[in-house]
Amino acid sequence: METFQKIGVYWRSFAVVFLGLIGDATVSNLRAADHPNILVILSDDQGWGDLSLNGNTNLSTPNIDGLARDGVAFDRFYVCPVCSPTRAEFLTGRYHPRSGVYSTSAGGERMDLDEQTIAEVFRKAGYATAAFGKWHNGMQYPYHPNGRGFDEFYGFCSGHWGDYFSPLLEHNGELVTGEGFIIDDLTNHAMSFMADQKAAGKPFFVYLPLNTPHSPMQVPDEFWERFENKELELRNRDPEKEDIGHTRAALAMCENIDWNVGRLVAKLEELGIVDDTVVLYFSDNGPNGWRWNGGMKGRKGATDEGGVRSPLIVRWPGKVPAGKKIPQISGAIDLLPTLAEVAGISLESPKPLDGVSLVPLLTDPEGAGADWPNRMIFSHWKNRVSVRTQRFRLDHQGKLFDIPADPGQDKDVAAEHPDITNTLKEAVADWEKKVLAGYDQDDRPFVIGHPDVPWTQIPARDGIAHGTIERSNKFPNCSYFRNWTSVDDSITWDVEVGESGDYEVGIWYACPAADVGSTIELSLGENRLQGKIKEAHDPPLRGMEHDRIQRDESYIKDFQPMTLGTIHLDKGPGTLTLKAIEKPGAEVMEFRLMMLRRVE
Secondary structure (H helix, E strand, O other), X not given: OHHHHHHHHHHHHHHHHHHHHHHHHHOOOOOOOOOOEEEEEEEEOOXXXXXXXXXXXXXXXXXXXXXXXXXXXXXXXXXXXXXXXXXXXXXXXXXXXXXXXXXXXXXXOOOXXXXXXXXXXXXXXXXXXXXXXXXXXXXXXXXXXXXXXXXXXXXEOOOOOOOOEOOEEEEOOEEEEOOOEHHHHHHHHHXXXXXXXXXXXXXXXXXXXXXXXXXXXOOOHHHHHHHOOOOOOOOOOOHHHOOHHHHHHHHXXXXXXXXXXXXXXXXXXXXXXHHHEEEEEEEOOOOOOOOOOOOOOOOOOOOOHHHHEEEEEEEOOOOOOOOEEEOOOEEHHHHHHHHHHHXXXXXXXXXXXXXXXXXXXXXXXXXXXHHOOOOOEEXXXXXXXXXXXXXXXXXXXXXXXXXXXXXXXXXXXXXXXXXXXXXXXXXXXXXXXXXXXXXXXXXXXXXXXOOOOOEEEEEHHHOEEEOOOEEOOOOOOOOOEEOOOOOOXXXXXXXXXXXXXXXXXXXXXXXXXXXXXXXEEEEEXXXXXXXXXXXXXXXXXXXXXXXXXXXXXXXXXXXXXXXXXXXXXXXXXXXXXXXXXXXXXXXXXXXXXEEEEEOO
C-alpha cells in the first residue's frame, strides 16, 4: 500500500520536469494580452432544451443565459448522439470515425494516436493546458489526457462514474479522493489553475468536461429540493414516455452546472481577465431522458434533430458582439479551427479537418452570414447516418424533413424535393464510403508500461471475463468483476508493453473473511507473478444513498488496494492474464482495478 501511495509523488516530479522542459522549448513570451485565454465548458447529456435561454420554464439557468446575453449563441449547432464521439470531434476537428472512436467503452472510445488534438495545438503555441472532468477518450498513456497535450488532468477517464460525492478520481495518474460534489470540485480545480496561470503571466487553455446531468442522478440537496416536488409546466412531446423523477433530477443537475458557471465567470472578473478570456459552452449530445426539448424528435443516442442539436455559446467581451444569435449550422468539428484562429494560432494539421473556422460568423454575424456557404453536417452512431443542411435533414431511413417548419420530423417531404433528397442520399453514401469503411474494426491493444510515464491503470472495464466471472453491470464503464468461483476462470487484457522492465503490481479488490486465502497469478508471456489474498475486505454496495432515482448502471464498492508483487514484462504485444491458482473459499475475490508502476 505504501508503495502505491508513492505513485503520485513520482509522477508529479516527472511531470514538473518533463512538462517544464517542453514549456521552455515552446513558449515564446506569450502573454494573455496578446493571446486570449480559452475556457471550454462541456456538459454531459444536457439537451438543447435544458436551458431557460431556450425557452424552458421548468428551470432557471441565469448564468449560462448571461453568457449568451453578453456573447453569441449559435442556434443550430450539432454534436454527436453520444459522449465520446463528440469529445473526439471537439478535440480533433474531424468526424469521430476518422479517429477510431466507435464506442463509449472497452477501448472503442480511444482516439488514434496519430490524431492531433486541440490541446497539442495550444500547448505548442505556448499555452498552459488543463482538463478537469470526464475525459472519455482513452485511459492508458498515451491515450490519457497527459499524453494528448494536457499538462494538467484531474477527473476520471471513464465514460461515467459511480458516485459524485468525494469519489475516487485521478490527478495526473495518481489516484486521489475528490472533495465534495464532483462538479463543484472540478470547478474549484479549474479556477485554481486559471489563477495560477494569471499569476505566472501565461495564457491558458482550460477544458472543463463536466459529467452531469449524466446518470447516476446525483445532486446536492440544495438543488434537488427545488425540484423534488415541482410541477413541470413543459413536458416531452410524447409525455407518456417521460419519467418525471428523472426529469426533475436532470434539471436540478443543470441548475448546479449553472451555479458553477456563475462561479467561473466571477473568478475571471476577480482575476481581472474577463475581457481577455473566451468562454465557450456546449453539450455533448441530446438529453438523456424524454423531457422537453423544443418539440424536436429524438434524444440521446438518436441521429435525429433532438439527439444531436446542442447549445453553443461563445462569450468574449469587446470582441464578440453581445446578444447575437447565429442561425447558420455548425458543429463540434468546427471548434478546433475556430479557437485556433481566435487565439491567433497558425493551424498546421497533419490530417485534413472536417470543420471550418466560425470566426467570420462570430465577429460579423450579419455580414459574414450573407455570404456563408450552405454546407452539410453529418451525424452518425451505430451505422445510422443522417445529414443536415441549413434547411433540411435527411434521416437515417432516407426520409427528408424541413426542420424549421417541422422540428418534430413528422412529415416526410422527400417527394416534394426529389432533387435535394437524391443529392443528400448520394452525399451520405459517399460519406459512408470515405469515413465509415472499417472504422469499427479495432485491433489496437491496451498500452501498458509506456516509457514516458511510470504508471498504468488497468480497470475491469477494459478486461474480458472468462468462465463464471461476470460484470457487476452490462454497462462496463464503472463496473467490477464478481462471481469468480473457479480456478478455471480468468480475466484477460489484450496489451502491448511499451518498455521492458520490472513493474510493481497493485490490485484493488474485495473479499469476505470466509474466502480469504486465494493465490492469484498475473502472467504475460513467460513472465509470471503470484501472490495471496491475506486480508479480508468486504465493503457493502453503495452509491444508492446519493441517487435521486434508481440507476441503471452498476453500484460501487470501496475496493482496497493490495500489493501483489513485482513482475518483469518484455516489450511487445501479448495477453495479460489474471487467474487463480488456489481457491479455498467460495469465491476468489471481486476485482475493480490493477495498477502497474515501473520499478527503477
